[in-house]
Amino acid sequence: MTAYLLKRLAIALATLALASMVVFAVLEIIPGDPARLMLGLNASAEQVELLRNQMGLDAPLAARYLRWAGGLLSLDFGRSYTYSVPVIDLVRERVVVSLPLALIALALSTVIAIPVGLFSASRRGRAGDTIAMGAAQLGVAVPNFWFALMLIYLFAVWLRLVPAGGFPGWSAGVWPALKSLLLPAVALALPQAAILARVTRSALIEVLHEDYIRTARAKGLPYRAVLWRHALRNAMIPVLTILGLQFAFLLAGTIIIENIFYLPGLGRLVFQAITQRDLIVVESVVMLLVAAVIAVNLLVDLSYAVVDPRLRSRQ
Amino acid sequence: MKLWKTILTAAALALAAGTSAFAARTDLVIGVTLEPPHLDPTAGAAAAIDEVLYANVFEGLTRIGPNGEVLPDLAETWTISDDGKVYTFKLHTGVKFHDGTDFNADDVKFSLDRARAEDSVNAQKGLFAAIDTVEVVDPATLKITLKNPQGSFLYNMGWGDAVIVAPETADTNKEKPIGTGPFKFQNWAKGSSITLVKSDTYWGAPVSLDKAEFRIVPDAAAAVPALLSGDVQAFPFFPDLDSVAQVQGDPRFKVVIGSTEGETILSINSKKPPFDKLQVRQAISFALDRKAIIDGASAGLGVPIGSHMSPASKAYVDLTGLYPHNVDKARELLKEAGFENGFKATLKLPPPPYARLGGEIIASQLRDVGIELEIVPVEWAQWLDQVFTKKDYDLTIVSHTEPNDIDIYSRKDYYFNYDNPAFDKIIAGLNLTSDEAKRMTLLGEAQKILADDAVVGFLYELPKAGVWDAKLEGLWENAPIQANDLTKVKWTD
Amino acid sequence: MTLHIDISEENLAGILAKAFRNRSFLAGFVITALVAAVALISFFWTPFDVTRLIIADKTQGPSLTHWFGTDHFGRDILSMIMVGARNSIAVALVAVGIGMGVGVPLGAFAAARGGIVDEAVMRLNDLVFAFPALLSAIMITAIFGPGALNAIIAIGIFNIPVFARVARAGALAIWPREFILAARAAGKGRTLITLEHVLPNIVTLLLVQGTIQFALGILAEAGLSYVGLGTQPPMPSWGRMLFDAQTRMVAAPWMALFPGMAIAVTVLGLNLLGDGIADILDPRSRRQR
C-alpha cells in the first residue's frame, strides 16, 4: 500500500514539475508585452523599458523560471501586473467562489447520477431505462453554455427566482451567496450528471455479468440487495475515475459558465488575465489548477485502494 | 404556463421574504463593462478608473459637467490675467480628505507638480505641458503661470488625470483611493465589484445615495438578464445596443441615447501600399455604407460623421456628403489606382462589438468593390502592440473617445502614418489661438483636409445608451467624458 | 478497470444486418448521415447566400421565407446552419484525425514495447491530462491567435492522449492472447504483429472512441467559438452563431435556439452511433437480448 502510494506521489510530483516548465515555456511565447499594456497608449519606449526592468522581464529565461518556480513553492506567486496586488490575494478571493461552485456542482451531479444509473442498470432494457438513458443522451449532447443561457432566461429573467449572475460575496450571507451559485452549479452539473449516470449504468451492467453476482444470487439475496451490496462497490472504480476527471473539469473548465453568470471565479480570472497579458497571474493560476487536477487524481488513486482491497495489499 | 409562473413566483417570494425594504432606497448597483486595473486616476489611461472614481471619490480644481461644460469644483472661483497666462484659483475651505486630513493649496501644488514631473506616470502628461509654475499664495489660494496662453486650460484641469490627491496617500491610491469627493472607497472585490459609501465629512452639497456598488459585468450577454432580474439597476454605458430597443418598451426602465466623444473610424495605414494611394483610400470611403454599418454594429443609434469631429461639437462641419455610398465610383477609383481586380488586405479588430460587428459588415462592403479582407480579431494587448505601436496592420476599426482630439493626425509616428504639413500647420496655429471664432475656422479647415485626404474611413459617432431603472434620476445622459457622476443621483419613490 | 475487448467473430454482412436492427445505431446513423448530407448540399446550394449581409433584413423571426429567421446581419439562419455544419464537422474531424494519427501509434507502441517506453508515454499522457482542456485550448488560441485552424490544433492535441490511452489499453488486452504468441513463435516482430494482429482487433474500439471524440470535438469547437476564439467570420460556424446570439437572446431568441439545437442534434446523433456500434460489437449485449 505505501509503496503504491509513494509511487503515485512521486509520479504526481514529477508531473507537476514538468507541467510548470510547460506552462512557463508556453507563456514565454504568448505575443503581447505586459509592460506596454500597463502603460497604455501614450507611454514612451523608455518608460516601457524602465517598467520591463522593474518587473524583471529582462532577466534571462532560466533565472526567471527558477525565481518563479521557487516562489510557487513558498506560496509567493508574485504580484499581478494589472491589479498590482499579490497574486495569492487574487487567488484567495477567487477560490472561495470557484471551489464551492465546483463542489456544489459535483455533489449535484453525483446525487443525480448515481441513483439514475442504479435505476437504469437494474431495469436494463425496460421503459424506465430507455427514458432515463434517452434523457442522459440529450444531457450529454447539449452544450453547457447554451443550457446556461436557457436556464438564465427561465429562472432568472422569467421567473425571477434566482439572480441572473454575479456573486454578492460570502459576507452577504450564506444563503444569498449559495443562491447565486445555484444556477451556474445546475448548468455545470446536469451535463456532467448525464455522463456520470451513463458510466454508472454501464459499469454496473458490466459488474452484473460477473460470476460473483451469480454466487450472491445463489445465496438467496434478492436482486436489489445484490445490486447494492455487491455490484455498486465493484462498479465504483470507473465511477470514481470519471468523478476525478469531472472535478478537474468543473474546477477549471468553468471559464464559460463563470463568464455567463459573471462570477468572480478562477476561470474568469485566468481568462481575463490571458486577454490582459497579466502573465504572472496566468502562470500562477494555471499552475494552481494543474496542481489541483493532479491532487484530485492522486486522491482518486487513493480511493481506488480504499474501494479495492487488491490494490491495498499490493506490495 | 401562466399558472406555473404564478406558483413559482409565489415560491420565490417566500424565499426572498425579508429582503425587501419599503423606505426610499439609498443604495445603487451600477453595471460597468470593464474592471479598472487599479484605482488611481492620475496613474492610468483606462477609462474604467474614471468611470468609478471621477467626481465621486476624487475631485479636481474644475470639473466637466453633464454636457461637457467646465464647472468649478475644489476651486470656488478663479481669475485669469489679461495675457491669459496667469490663473489664480480661490479654493474651498473646510475640505477634508477621506482619511481625515485637511485639504489646502499645498495638496494642489503637490498634485500638479507630481503629474507633470519628469518621472510622472500620468497617462495624460500633455494636459500639464503648458504649466510653467505652480505657487501657493496662501492655504486657500493658488497661482498657476502658463508658458503660453492655452484656451483649453480650465477644461484640462477638469480631466480625471488632473484630480487632487494628498501627498500622504498618493502612493497607495491604486489600492485604497483617498480623495475629497462625496463618496469614499469601501471595498474592491476583484473581478466582481467596487463599493463606495457616502462620506460624512463631505464639504459640498450632500448626496442622497448611501452606498454605490459598481458591479463588473464584462459579458454583454449578461447585461440584459442582470438588468431584468433587478441585480443591476443602472447601466450608464449599456454594452448591448441590440437589446436597447427591447428594453425601451419596458416601463420599468428608462433608456437614454446620448452622444459621446467617440469618433469611430476605419483606420488606414496610409504609408503602406496600396493605401498610400489617395484613390484607394477614397474608393474605400465610397464603398462604405455608413447607414448599414450603424444599423448592424450599433443598432442604428450612431450619427454618421465625415471627418474627425463630434457632431455635438460647436466646431463640427458636416462632411458626410463628400463620400456617399457609391460602389461604381469606388470601383472606378480603384481602376484608376491600378487595382481593377481589387486586392487583398487584413482587417485587425479589437474586442469591442462596434469593431467586431462593424468589421464584418465593412469586409462584406469592401468585397463588393473587389477588396478582399481577412478578418483578424485581436485582444487589446495585441492591438496595442501590433497596430498601435508597431503599425503592423492594413486596416483596423477603433473608436477615438478622447474629446477634441483631432490633433492626433498631426502627431509624428502616430499609427495612421499620416503626414501632411498643411494639416500640421493648422494644428500648430490652433494651439496658439484662444479666439473662439478663429479656432472654429481652423478646426473646420482641419476637418476638411482630413476628409479630402480620406485619411481614414470616417464611420460614425459612437452612441451612448444609458439604461436604468425608471425611478432613478440624476445620471448623465451624454458622455462628454467617460464618467459616472453620482452626486445628483437619487431614487424617486 | 478491466477492459473487455470483444473479438467479433462475424463477417461484415452479419454485422451490418445486426446494425440496422439496433435502435441506437439506426437513429444515430440517420441523424449523422442527415447532418453530413446537409453539409455536403451546402457546397452547392443554400436557400440564401450567407456571404451577403442585408442589414435591412436583420433579426427577423422565423417565417416562410426564412424558416429559422435571420441573424443580426440579415443572413438566413437556415443557410448559416447548413454552411456552419461543414465547418463544425471539418474542425471535429481533423481534430479526431490528429488525435488518432498521433495517439494510436503512440499507444500501440507503448503497449508493444512495455517497460520504460510505456512508462514514458503514459507519464506524457498524465502531463497532458493534468491541463484542463478548455483552459489550454484558450491558451493555445491566445498564443497563435483565434481561428479555425488553431482551434483544430488545440482540440486535436487533447485528443492525442485519449486515443493513446484507448489504443494502449486495447493493445494490452490483445498482447497476451495466444494468437499473438503464435505469431511470435512464427518469428514476427513487434511492429509486424502490431500492424497485422493488434490494430485490426482494436479498430472497433477506436471507432467507438472516435465517434465520442468527434462529438466532443463539435462541442469543443462550439465552446471555443462561443468565447470568440474559434472559427472567425465571415465563415459561419455553430458556436460562432451562438456567440453572435448571446447578446440577442431576448430580442432574437431564434438566433440562439436553432444553432444550439443543431449542435445538440449532431452530438446526439454521433453519441447514439457510438453507442450503437459498441452495442453491436459487445457480445454481452447479445447474450442479454
Next chain:
Amino acid sequence: MNLLEIENLSLTIGGTPILKRVELSVAPGEVMGLVGESGSGKSMTALTVMQLLPWAARATGRIAFDGIDILAASEDQMCALRGDDIGMVFQEPMTALNPVKTIGEQVAEGIRWHIRASRADAEERARKMLDRVGLPAAQFPLSRYPHELSGGQRQRVVIAIACALKPKLLIADEPTTALDVVLQAQILDLLRDLVAENRMGLLLISHDLAVVTEMADRITILRHGEVMEAGDTARTLSGQFHPYTRQLAQASMHVPARAKTQEVGQGKPLLQVDSLTRDYPGRRTSLLKRAAPIRAVDDVSFSVDPGQSVALVGRSGCGKSTLARMVLALDGPSSGTIRFRGEVITGKSEAELRPARRDMQVVFQDPYGSFDPRQKVEKLVAEPLHVLEKKPTNTERREMVAKALHEVGLSPRDMDKYPHEFSGGQRQRLSIARAIITRPRLVVADEPVSALDVSIRAQILDLFAELNQKLGIAYLFITHDLTVARAITDQVMVMHDGRIVERGGTSEVLDHPQSEAAKALVAAAPDLHRAIARRLQEQG
C-alpha cells in the same frame, strides 16, 4: 420420496430450444451425476432449478423441490430457497467471489440474510463452516480477501457459502474443472464428506466421466438437451447399452494406435536443455526494495531426441508453461542454455532465430484464442511461412496451405473461411496445420486437448499420433492430464516446483511413480477403468 423431481422439462432461450423433455431426480443423501459434452444443457438444467436463467428463457414442464413447484414459485419464494435449502457451487473459483468483500462477509452474508442472525452469530457460524471446508482460523481469518487465496482455497470458500445453512440439495456445476488433478481429488473428497454428513442430495455436473463415476450413485447422460440414458452408475457404464454412452466411455479411454516409437538415440539430441533457470523479479515492497525473486524454473536439464514424443506433466503453477515458452524462445532464461539442432538459441536476436523457428512450432490450448479472428484461414495457417528464407509466391503459399489442411483432415476449400466458422475441434486441426506447414522437427504442444470434449479429444490425439508417425515430428507435450500423456508419449517428465523430479518411460512412470510429486499426481488422476471397477466391487 425424491428431494428434487424434474419431469418433462423443456427450455427455450429466445426461441432456441435448449432442453427437451428432461427427466431427472435426486433423493436425499444421493449423488446424481449429470454428464454431457459442452452445449448439452447440463448447466442450464442447474440454472433452471435455481431459477437464475437469463430473462429471455422460457421453461415448461415440472420441477418439484421438497414439494415446492419451482417453475411456479415467485421470486421471493426462490430467494428463500436459494442459499438456504439449495446451495450451488460454480466452475470458476477465481471469479466466483466478490473481490472487494472479505471471505467472512461473504460466507456470513447468506446466514444473516436467511435466519436473521446477528452479525456475531453469523460470523461464528461462518467461522465454523470455513473450518469445516479446510480453511482453519489460524491461516484463514474471516478478514481475508479472495485475492489472497489460491484457486483451490477459493473453491472451498464457495463450498462454504453454498453449504453454510446445510442445504437439502447441493448443485455443483463442474466444481473441479478449473483445478488441477490433485486439488480436484481434494475438493471431491470434501464434497463427498459434506453430503454424507448432512444427508444432502448432490447434483454433480461434469463433462468428465471418470469424475462422475467416482462420485455418483446414479448418472444421467445428456446430449443436445436430451437425456440419452439414466440409471445406476456402475451398471450404466459397465453395460454401455446405449450407443452414446458407449461412445463417450470409449472416447474417454481412447489410446491412439501408435507403432512403438523408433528406438532412436542415434546421433545428437534434437533439443538439449542445460541447467535452465528462470527467475521473476519479486514484488516491490517499497520504492527501492523488492522481495526475493520467484524462481519459476529451477536448474532444469533434459533432452528430446528427433521423432521422440515427450510429456511434461505437473500441477498447475509448477513451471511447465514457463519452460515451454523458453524452449520456444518466446521468453529468455535467467541462466542456462537451450540447444536446438545443436545450436544455442538462448540470447539470440529474432533475426538469428529464424532458422531455428522454421523447425520448431507450437500448438496452444485454447482453440478459440489462438487465431486472430480478423484474418482468413489461409493467412493464419501460412503465418509461420514468414520465417522461410525465400518468401513463397501467392500460388506456392496457397498450395502449401492446402496441403497442410489436407494433412490435418480439412478441406483446402476452408482456406477462405474465417476461424469462427469452425468448431473447436476443427480449429485445433487448423492449429496443427499451422504448426506443420513449415515441416518442423519439433512441435511444442501446450495442453492441446484439455479444452476439447472427449470425443473430439480422441480424434485430435489420433491426428497427433498419425503426424508423429508420418512426418517424424518430435513432440514436447505439456499437460496436467495423465491419460493424455499415457496416450501419446514415449517418455514422461514430472515437474514440481520448478524442478524436474522424475523422468522415464511413460508407462513406467505412470504405473510405478517414484517421487512424491509423481505419486500424488497418479493417485489423484481420475481413471474411468479404475472407477468402474471400484463401483462394481462396492456393489458386489
